[in-house]
Amino acid sequence: MLNKELQHVLTQRPLGLVFDFDGTLSEIAPTPSEARLYAGVADLLTDLQHYAEVAILTGRAVADGADLINLKGMAYIGTHGLEWSEDLPAGPEHIQLIAEAQPYIEPGQRLLDLVQRETQDDPGIIVQRKSVGGSIHYRQSADPIKARQLLFDLLTEPARQEGMLLGEGKLVVEVLAPLKVNKGEALRRFVQRKQLRGVIFAGDDRTDLYAIREIPQLRQEGIEGHAIVVQHADTPSELLERADEIVLEVHGMVERLKEIHRYLATMHNNA
Numbered sequence: 001m002l003n004k005e006l007q008h009v010l011t012q013r014p015l016g017l018v019f020d021f022d023g024t025l026s027e028i029a030p031t032p033s034e035a036r037l038y039a040g041v042a043d044l045l046t047d048l049q050h051y052a053e054v055a056i057l058t059g060r061a062v063a064d065g066a067d068l069i070n071l072k073g074m075a076y077i078g079t080h081g082l083e084w085s086e087d088l089p090a091g092p093e094h095i096q097l098i099a100e101a102q103p104y105i106e107p108g109q110r111l112l113d114l115v116q117r118e119t120q121d122d123p124g125i126i127v128q129r130k131s132v133g134g135s136i137h138y139r140q141s142a143d144p145i146k147a148r149q150l151l152f153d154l155l156t157e158p159a160r161q162e163g164m165l166l167g168e169g170k171l172v173v174e175v176l177a178p179l180k181v182n183k184g185e186a187l188r189r190f191v192q193r194k195q196l197r198g199v200i201f202a203g204d205d206r207t208d209l210y211a212i213r214e215i216p217q218l219r220q221e222g223i224e225g226h227a228i229v230v231q232h233a234d235t236p237s238e239l240l241e242r243a244d245e246i247v248l249e250v251h252g253m254v255e256r257l258k259e260i261h262r263y264l265a266t267m268h269n270n271a
């Protein structure tokens with residue numbers, strides 16, 4: 001059953017539905033390339049586009065996320081808000097990197113080159129390159145605590161010299177551009193671009209906190225918003241504290257998505 005607040009947001013037009021991918025619409029997988037949309041989600045996302053502007057807002061590169069999701073019509077916002085596409089899967093020429101990010105392409109590459117060189121004998125470390133920076137995964141490492149420390153020891157000083165930032169997600173170290181653009185700013189830009197009157201965001205990881213924090217700010221500006229947090233065993237407590245609603249694991253999110261879809265379809269049929 002959808003609560004009254006969520007129902008109210010769903011009556012706004014234009015309405016935006018914005019979803020994180022890993023851990024929200026896809027179970028966390030052993031390696032990034034093994035992640036898949038949860039069963040039934042592709043059909044739901046396709047049909048939800050009849051009622052709302054639908055976007056994926058992910059830490060992955062757009063091309064990577066769009067390849068895994070493979071649905072047309074939606075917006076894909078990748079690399080934590082630095083890359084945009086509203087015409088995928090149609091080819092990489094449709095992916096736009098925001099202008100502020102351009103100067104950080106090469107510094108990011110140099111840092112990932114360094115990691116690749118220094119960890120080439122460790123099959124437990126996966127380097128995932130993005131248009132700017134990238135992710136270094138240590139989920140497959142025999143000793144994840146040691147691997148994390150090794151990565152920070154290796155990268156902290158070079159990142160400082162390159163003027164780049166280090167961040168963290170689930171068993172991953174992120175090499176990031178030092179920009180104000182994050183998932184919160186990206187959510188705001190999506191709302192503005194589509195002139196939304198209501199927006200729902202769902203996410204599960206610490207980078208999603210930026211978007212979750214943006215919801216009350218948008219509300220103050222007259223845009224109705226609702227933040228759904230997908231709770232896993234490792235969900236940071238700050239996300240849970242700031243959620244308008246908590247769902248359990250990806251299957252809980254998918255059940256909520258089905259209810260949202262039913263509600264919007266019924267409203268549409270009764271209009």
Ligand SMILES: O=P(O)(O)OC[C@H]1O[C@H](O[C@H]2O[C@H](CO)[C@@H](O)[C@H](O)[C@H]2O)[C@H](O)[C@@H](O)[C@@H]1O
Nearest residue numbers: 021022028029030031032035058059135170172
């Ligand atoms: O914002 P997101 O879409 O949640 O992206 C955050 C990172 O997600 C991916 O890594 C995570 O999911 C992998 C697959 O389930 C998992 O193997 C890994 O341990 C997780 O950290 C993605 O690969 C990264 O690029 C994203 O930054």
